[in-house]
Amino acid sequence: MAGRAALGPRLPLPACRSRLLQTHAASARWHLDAAVALDIDGVLVRGAQTLDEGRRALRMLSDGSSALGRIPFVLLTNGGGVSEAAKAADLSRRLGVPISPRQVVLAHSPMQALAARYAARHVLVVGGAGRRCAEIARAYGFGNVSTPDDVVAWRPAAWPFMAPPPAPPARPRDYAADPFHAVLVFHDSFDFGRDLQIVTDVLRARGGVAGGAPASRQSVPLYMSNADLIFANDFAQPRLGQGAFHVCLRAMWAALTAGAPLEYTCFGKPFRVQYDFAERLLDRLALDAAPAAAPARLRARRIYAIGDNPAADIAGANGAGWTSLLVRTGVFSGANDPTHPAAAVFDHVADAVEWIIASERARQEAA
Numbered sequence: 001m002a003g004r005a006a007l008g009p010r011l012p013l014p015a016c017r018s019r020l021l022q023t024h025a026a027s028a029r030w031h032l033d034a035a036v037a038l039d040i041d042g043v044l045v046r047g048a049q050t051l052d053e054g055r056r057a058l059r060m061l062s063d064g065s066s067a068l069g070r071i072p073f074v075l076l077t078n079g080g081g082v083s084e085a086a087k088a089a090d091l092s093r094r095l096g097v098p099i100s101p102r103q104v105v106l107a108h109s110p111m112q113a114l115a116a117r118y119a120a121r122h123v124l125v126v127g128g129a130g131r132r133c134a135e136i137a138r139a140y141g142f143g144n145v146s147t148p149d150d151v152v153a154w155r156p157a158a159w160p161f162m163a164p165p166p167a168p169p170a171r172p173r174d175y176a177a178d179p180f181h182a183v184l185v186f187h188d189s190f191d192f193g194r195d196l197q198i199v200t201d202v203l204r205a206r207g208g209v210a211g212g213a214p215a216s217r218q219s220v221p222l223y224m225s226n227a228d229l230i231f232a233n234d235f236a237q238p239r240l241g242q243g244a245f246h247v248c249l250r251a252m253w254a255a256l257t258a259g260a261p262l263e264y265t266c267f268g269k270p271f272r273v274q275y276d277f278a279e280r281l282l283d284r285l286a287l288d289a290a291p292a293a294a295p296a297r298l299r300a301r302r303i304y305a306i307g308d309n310p311a312a313d314i315a316g317a318n319g320a321g322w323t324s325l326l327v328r329t330g331v332f333s334g335a336n337d338p339t340h341p342a343a344a345v346f347d348h349v350a351d352a353v354e355w356i357i358a359s360e361r362a363r364q365e366a367a
């Protein structure tokens with residue numbers, strides 16, 4: 001991973017910044033030489049709490065009142081379990097700026113690329129509340145989707161600890177005659193025990209048949225969306241995330257198979273697929289703002305990533321060649337991360353955005 005340890009240099013900012021922000025009318029002027037990707041949890045919000053610095057940061061980027069005008073930005077989160085449209089609407093309301101679904105990259109958003117391969121093939125979609133992730137998968141183009149709830153509704157003995165068992169889906173099916181072709185973990189498991197059981201059932205069963213006899217090797221591909229071990233919310237200590245489910249699943253698989261490796265493809269930060277997806281969204285935003293923008297200009301832009309998790313946000317941004325900015329409002333506190341050092345570290349996201357604007361202004365003036 002690229003990246004050098006450095007404490008955030010505080011570039012000089014205008015003395016009357018807040019008055020400048022008020023007196024510049026909102027403009028349609030864009031600064032396309034830079035773009036910003038902001039993490040959400042621990043940066044703009046902490047669980048149910050919306051951070052004032054998050055509101056201020058997004059206003060600076062989006063209302064055109066900064067010295068640079070508007071700067072394209074996306075929200076790049078390892079969260080999920082909702083549609084991009086629902087996330088955009090919720091954050092627009094909470095943060096007080098308009099956010100389009102085309103500015104939201106959820107952990108599972110790039111899984112859309114798998115939909116062509118599995119358009120008609122039966123997949124198990126895991127994680128999140130109820131059957132909501134199955135609906136998201138269908139909206140992505142997966143046309144034949146079931147959930148662990150559906151399997152337990154079919155045979156309550158498959159996980160005999162749910163009382164009462166889940167309600168059957170609108171169209172019950174016989175999973176003994178309806179094999180799975182892939183398992184996709186879209187979001188945090190809301191029932192670790194049940195999901196470990198049903199996922200290992202499908203991965204182990206010959207031909208991917210739930211309840212089928214164990215095969216000698218993994219039966220179907222596994223895709224997972226977010227390797228974060230922990231995340232920050234409004235509890236005093238970080239909470240276990242989907243990465244904890246990965247740890248449990250790997251350990252369970254090793255115990256059940258005498259140490260055979262579990263093969264899977266992981267989406268989400270810090271994996272490159274997420275950054276390629278975000279760059280395509282930023283390209284589209286820039287081309288919407290300036291349809292005549294030359295491709296060479298987009299390739300030359302600087303992309304700044306702001307996050308609170310060194311292992312996800314900073315490692316991924318450094319690997320993608322972006323400028324990584326670490327904030328102390330989430331899972332990280334301290335001077336800088338020794339393993340995944342950020343280019344600069346700030347107390348909160350508004351300071352990070354002010355630093356970006358000042359850096360870009362300094363480049364303009366030096367040019």
Ligand SMILES: [Mg+2]
Pocket residue numbers: 039040041042043232307308309330
């Ligand atoms: Mg975060």
